[in-house]
Amino acid sequence: ASKPLDYESPHKKSAKKFILKEYIQLTAGPANFSDRVLQALSMQCLNPLSKEMHLMMDEVKAMLQYLFQTTNPLTLVNQTSGSGGNESILTNLLDSGDKLVIAVGGTWGEKVQDMAQRYAIDVLAIRKPPGEIFTLEELEDAVKSHQANLLFVTHGESSGGTLQQLEGIGPMCHKYDCLLAVDAVASMGVDPLYTDRWQLDAVCTASQKAIGSPPGLCLLTFSPRAEKRIKAKKTKSPYYFDMTRQGLYFDCFVDDHSRQYHYTFSSNLLAALREALAQVCEEGLSEVWERHKRNSEYLWKKMGDIGLECFVEKVQNRFHGITCIKIPSGIDQLELLKFVKDKYDIEIAYGHGPTLNKAMRIGLLGQNSRPEVVDYLVQALKDGMEQLIKRGT
Template identity: 25%
Template sequence: MKGRKLLMIPGPIEFEPEVLRAMSAVTTSHVAPSFIHSFGNALDLMKKIWLAPAGQPFVVAGSGTLAMDMAVANLVEAGDNALVISTGYFGTRYKDILERYQVNVTILEAPVGEVPSLETIENALKNKAYKVVTMTHVDTSTGVLVHSKEIAALAKKYNALSVLDGVCSVAGEEIKQEEWGIDVVLTASQKAVGVPPGLALLVASEKAIQTWEDRKTLVSNYYADWKNWLPIMKAYQERKPSYFGTPPVNLIMALETSLRIINEEGIATRIQKHKQLAGAFREAIAAIGLKILPIKKEDAANTLTAVYYPEGVEMASFLKHLSKLDVIVAGGLLPEIKTKYFRVGHMGAVTSSDMISTLSAIEFALVKSGFTFKSGIGLSTFQKILNSSLE
């Protein structure tokens, strides 16, 4: 870490050295045999990481918002009904995206730190026929985790397509796309997948592809239209050259590298590591005397933690002192409480050493900002909890 700061925000994250080496390799042609092989491998690995052997992966240059847009642009038509399960900033964004396609949107919002109950969701599905249900698995603005398996089951029960915004969860939280019957699982490269920003990633189920094929109107978004991208993905999966838009060659080679690392570790092992680190970190935060945004433990994400500042500690003071120890965390994102909390990302290649450095910096910044607590309590709690979970 010498010579640079430790990046502990909810994306971009710290990346594996091997991934960064792939990024710095000499850029080749997008139809070079080596790149075709790399792209095809990346697509195959996505199906393994997503646990969707029959799914259709898509890799497109763009952000997580493009992945959100692409998922619904291909599934909905004007006049359709959509149900949005919202736990923060990005649930609201999905509502905004859907409304661009002249869709009738119902949004189920919960108070900050909570999730809409399954009963509330089922009542909504009972009372209106919905084409699609979207859910933000982990809202990056709040650190709140929704229980996607149960929501997907309700969507299936009422014959609605389910779309999981997994931007802050894929490769960090448990997702079994095919087993759980989720129709689209999307993410972005810079989160737990572990690749620098620039790739929109999603896997569509056979049902989702069939729904797209059966639509009566053109997809209203040219760049996002699966008609343009599906032949490209299939060609690369067959290790053949193809072209619609020039792919970001080095990013895709980095994607293959990171997905290979995740697959070799094992997705179940990877997720368990996230759970252990996050659980120990939350206990450490509580021991210091701080509160997190999620009200219930079971609703707290394993990829990031959103933490309220204690009374008397100002955001500017805290972040200034934190930066002195070369650790970067993210400020608040929800407009109504933006200055009242901060966010720590702990996903992908993050290690226990990174977490210890972060906790040490948080304790230092709190002391310098005038907050009183037992010095070292967060660090000792983290190590105690982590050690017990590894036994």
């Protein structure tokens, strides 16, 4: 009989159960799952080419069209995270040498710039100081001067806590024969987004933020204009991210219903996403948007009561999903984060990009956007600050 090589097995007898502690996840994502999503995750796997899988895909697609507020046929899921979604947009819409304007409002814009440069796309990056968002005129100047084929903007910048206004940008881009792509990874299901009404050509979000399903899927929609561009592209996109192949699998094209296999799609992740989307649909988008706004405003007020300040000073620029709080003077933020995690089982995030060493980031996303979560968090932060001041750290 064949024998394995002489490497030692890490578990010689039965492996010890790996116990994971559960936390209230108030970072910039992933957010906690509902019980319904957890239940969906406990199902057996399905054949990726089965009728059941196709039915689930059709249902997910219809719910995504509602979520994205679109009738785009090319609305689908790709088995990658939000970053992979942004990369899918870039590589399906642009050839090397094509011109891209990227409106950098924080870390996520920087990453899209990095991605684009790896594909030899001709990038013009424009930037704003922390807490600020781009005006339509600034975006128009950049699109015009760079003769851009694509403008990429981030809607909710989870690194800096800002919300880029999108209305008017689509028609402006189309005047110059430029497409508009939006990173709505953090903002989908938090702040209003209208793909068709605002003429957005490609929008990407991820499963693990306000939608509340496990990380691992990105959700995408492409306008008919973008679909035409994808089909006219000179060079092929990376195989895995090929939206024409994945679009076939998700039955997005009127002229081909072959639903050809592209790769083994996780039925478990899809079932969890289906359940999470159903919950968003049942609540209704207007209530979902209103709830996130209401609870963030409640958080800002309660933080003010204990002497904490928002990093983004202009209220109209604030994203309702992630609130950045200035690090209070005399407090070591990492000690404070550790305190609330150890004593209250709450995870919040330290700063990133524009907020690095300046602010902490609190996500009230999906199921976690509730007043009782805000009350518990503010109690934890208050206790933490008092204890750290007492200890002198």
